[in-house]
Amino acid sequence: MKKQNPVTKIIFKVIVYAALIAMTISILVPVAWVFMASFKRNAEFIGQGTNPWALPEQLQYQNYITAFVDAEMGKFFLNSVIVTALALILLLVIALPAAYALSRFDFKGRKILNIAFMAGLFVNINYIVVPIFLMLSDTNKALGVDFFLDNRFILSLIYASSSLSFSIYLLSGYFKTLPKGFEEAAYIDGCGYLKTMVKIMIPMAKPSILTVILFQFLSFWNEYIIAFTIMDEHSTLAVGLKNLMAVERTATNYGIMYAGLVIVMLPVLILYICVQKQLTKGMTLGGLKG
Amino acid sequence: MNRKRSQGRFVFFCIAPAAILVTLFIFIPTINVFRMSLYRMGGITNKKEFVGLNNFKSLLADKNFLQAMQNSIAIIVLVTLCTIFFAILFAAILSRGKFKGKNFFRIIFYIPNILSIVVIAGIFGAIYNPSTGLLNTFLRAIGLDSLTHQWMGDQKIVLYSIIFALVWQAIGYYMVMYMASMAAIPQDLYEAASLDGATEIQMFFQVTLPLVWSNIRTTLTFYIISTINLSFLFVQIMSDGGPNGHSEVFLNYMYKQAYGAGVYGYGMAIGVVVFIFSFALAAIVNKITDREVLEF
Numbered sequence: 001m002k003k004q005n006p007v008t009k010i011i012f013k014v015i016v017y018a019a020l021i022a023m024t025i026s027i028l029v030p031v032a033w034v035f036m037a038s039f040k041r042n043a044e045f046i047g048q049g050t051n052p053w054a055l056p057e058q059l060q061y062q063n064y065i066t067a068f069v070d071a072e073m074g075k076f077f078l079n080s081v082i083v084t085a086l087a088l089i090l091l092l093v094i095a096l097p098a099a100y101a102l103s104r105f106d107f108k109g110r111k112i113l114n115i116a117f118m119a120g121l122f123v124n125i126n127y128i129v130v131p132i133f134l135m136l137s138d139t140n141k142a143l144g145v146d147f148f149l150d151n152r153f154i155l156s157l158i159y160a161s162s163s164l165s166f167s168i169y170l171l172s173g174y175f176k177t178l179p180k181g182f183e184e185a186a187y188i189d190g191c192g193y194l195k196t197m198v199k200i201m202i203p204m205a206k207p208s209i210l211t212v213i214l215f216q217f218l219s220f221w222n223e224y225i226i227a228f229t230i231m232d233e234h235s236t237l238a239v240g241l242k243n244l245m246a247v248e249r250t251a252t253n254y255g256i257m258y259a260g261l262v263i264v265m266l267p268v269l270i271l272y273i274c275v276q277k278q279l280t281k282g283m284t285l286g287g288l289k290g
Numbered sequence: 291m292n293r294k295r296s297q298g299r300f301v302f303f304c305i306a307p308a309a310i311l312v313t314l315f316i317f318i319p320t321i322n323v324f325r326m327s328l329y330r331m332g333g334i335t336n337k338k339e340f341v342g343l344n345n346f347k348s349l350l351a352d353k354n355f356l357q358a359m360q361n362s363i364a365i366i367v368l369v370t371l372c373t374i375f376f377a378i379l380f381a382a383i384l385s386r387g388k389f390k391g392k393n394f395f396r397i398i399f400y401i402p403n404i405l406s407i408v409v410i411a412g413i414f415g416a417i418y419n420p421s422t423g424l425l426n427t428f429l430r431a432i433g434l435d436s437l438t439h440q441w442m443g444d445q446k447i448v449l450y451s452i453i454f455a456l457v458w459q460a461i462g463y464y465m466v467m468y469m470a471s472m473a474a475i476p477q478d479l480y481e482a483a484s485l486d487g488a489t490e491i492q493m494f495f496q497v498t499l500p501l502v503w504s505n506i507r508t509t510l511t512f513y514i515i516s517t518i519n520l521s522f523l524f525v526q527i528m529s530d531g532g533p534n535g536h537s538e539v540f541l542n543y544m545y546k547q548a549y550g551a552g553v554y555g556y557g558m559a560i561g562v563v564v565f566i567f568s569f570a571l572a573a574i575v576n577k578i579t580d581r582e583v584l585e586f
Contacts, residue, residue, distance in 0.1 A: 027398055052424060130561075
């Protein structure tokens with residue numbers, strides 16, 4: 001058995017740590033910097049002799065008030081909460097029965113339906129966002145209303161539809177692993193199909209339901225391109241932030257812009273710190289990315 | 291008999307809502323992409339006229355599209371190579387190395403993946419800003435003034451700035467994925483290799499890499515599809531293809547033509563080309579990376 005040269009071993013270790021620390025810095029420093037910058041006055045960003053690395057002279061929380069009230073980030077925040085919550089509820093109410101029926105019952109056409117839902121996995125929303133927009137605006141024109149565009153319920157419905165394929169795939173994969181005996185016992189006890197599903201089977205699928213909620217919360221909360229395309233007054237936080245960034249950059253109101261950034265990422269970061277273990281574990285279960 | 295019928299009804303009501311929604315918001319728009327690509331529609335006159343494959347013919351002569359195509363391919367190749375290198379490296383270090391803070395690094399590296407694209411664009415706006423940006427002021431502070439650049443304004447550099455943001459965003463996600471498959475490799479394989487006198491690096495190439503190869507292969511398809519999609523969102527927010535089309539990618543060009551300029555038919559033709567391109571590329575990559583699968 002030959003021993004490794006201790007010097008090369010040390011050099012190896014140093015390189016390894018340097019790479020890890022470089023990556024850590026490249027993530028933590030910009031994120032922390034945005035938090036810091038959100039408390040700065042405007043004069044600390046522009047003009048000669050300003051140092052972007054300097055700490056704020058005072059905690060200018062006024063930036064947050066301006067962002068929330070004048071830049072309407074408060075309104076967009078509320079819209080995002082409504083749309084995300086509604087989309088999650090719609091998704092679960094629609095995906096759970098479908099996944100359950102597809103995985104636990106044998107019926108004609110099951111195979112075709114399974115394939116059809118799987119095919120939905122291959123369609124990315126970026127390709128079809130314009131046809132969806134056209135469909136909604138044509139419906140508006142045909143009916144002489146302006147109900148279908150800039151509607152938070154429609155947006156939630158589209159969000160839910162766009163993740164149905166993935167959620168059904170994940171949930172039915174889990175339902176398949178549950179033993180058959182539960183349902184038979186329930187039927188013998190006189191439970192109907194609906195009661196068996198709601199009272200017995202769905203509660204058992206809790207872990208995979210949690211995974212779906214976590215991932216879809218992130219993707220709905222962060223979603224940008226659909227909301228940007230079909231929403232206007234009732235837009236969500238990500239679009240609000242994009243507009244805020246465009247406006248404040250030309251007006252060089254950097255403090256407010258960074259306050260807006262913090263408003264969007266803080267809820268997600270807090271959630272992440274709480275659930276990071278389930279999240280990274282669930283990822284290998286689902287393993288899909290949009 | 292009665293029971294069978296009630297079962298059928300139950301199954302129907304379970305599946306119908308999902309089937310209707312997926313048809314309405316996924317399948318019909320997808321079919322529309324293909325159908326609309328055969329028409330000249332939108333524009334000033336807003337007439338709809340069947341033109342066959344004419345849209346595709348004009349695409350081949352469209353310099354802007356060809357440039358977007360070139361940029362997209364460069365982005366796909368470079369992002370995949372860089373991300374795969376760092377993700378595997380970090381995953382190997384974190385799953386093999388016996389040191390403190392393993393969890394800490396995993397948690398930190400995954401953060402970019404949970405942030406909205408708009409937030410990431412904002413963060414990189416702060417990094418790349420030419421006068422007050424973190425990168426340029428840092429370079430000046432350590433005396434490397436010559437390396438400062440207009441990161442988003444220089445035609446030669448803008449594409450690499452976008453690529454860096456994409457790689458930064460993706461490493462953590464794939465690292466966690468590779469870590470999971472490396473964790474499944476039985477420890478005694480490493481013990482046996484170590485008894486044979488293998489070094490850490492030899493073990494990586496002889497044991498780890500061959501055993502996670504099928505997982506890496508699967509992720510190659512993810513890289514292609516997600517880079518096409520994410521590069522669109524990054525470019526749409528950060529540069530909108532500028533300066534002078536040097537950071538244009540094909541989905542952003544599609545979006546600009548269809549939604550911005552209202553030339554729907556032409557825009558959808560771009561969508562069809564990208565759609566087919568991504569599937570063809572995934573199939574080719576899948577084919578050429580086909581190896582004998584090793585199992586433990």
